[in-house]
Amino acid sequence: QKEVEQNSGPLSVPEGAIASLNCTYSDRGSQSFFWYRQYSGKSPELIMSIYSNGDKEDGRFTAQLNKASQYVSLLIRDSQPSDSATYLCALSFGGATNKLIFGTGTLLAVQP
């Protein structure tokens, strides 16, 4: 079982809709959780971090964490074609390291 699981997609949503991206993880020792966005041919870019259970909102993005269910999600409201990218879920275990474990990503396609 992979440590971080994501549906590879593509997830196709119409412009203006809410895109919901999901991620599950296997290790209960995971401390911190991140969402990175990667456009085709570009490097990953951090868009959200979440450390405690509940919701965290930043503009059109909301990250949700449920440690009991080992589940992290990212909601993108009012999706735009410019949001079309691969979204990578990542986690870390804390301590004196910044090593991240990444999922393989979900490809999001926002249709105009």
Next chain:
Amino acid sequence: KAGVTQTPRYLIKTRGQQVTLSCSPISGHRSVSWYQQTPGQGLQFLFEYFSETQRNKGNFPGRFSGRQFSNSRSEMNVSTLELGDSALYLCASSLEVEDEKLFFGSGTQLSVL
């Protein structure tokens, strides 16, 4: 402020050769990590450096090595290249080793023929 700079951008090598990739972190960032990205496996952690010391190493063979210099710049080396080493190699920097917010460079696309 300049971002993470990786050189070269593209590299073509043949099996058995060795390669050295370079990474200059964001000014002031002292921690550098390396990741390998392939379509099938996604991003996989290679190693992490802070203050010229390797702090953590991923599950890669000994052919993969790296180092960090006193100015925080880092290099990674792959010896005896195999076809399966073809990948995008990404360097990421952060302020401190406990700082999990990574800033990635554009990567070096390595093709092994």
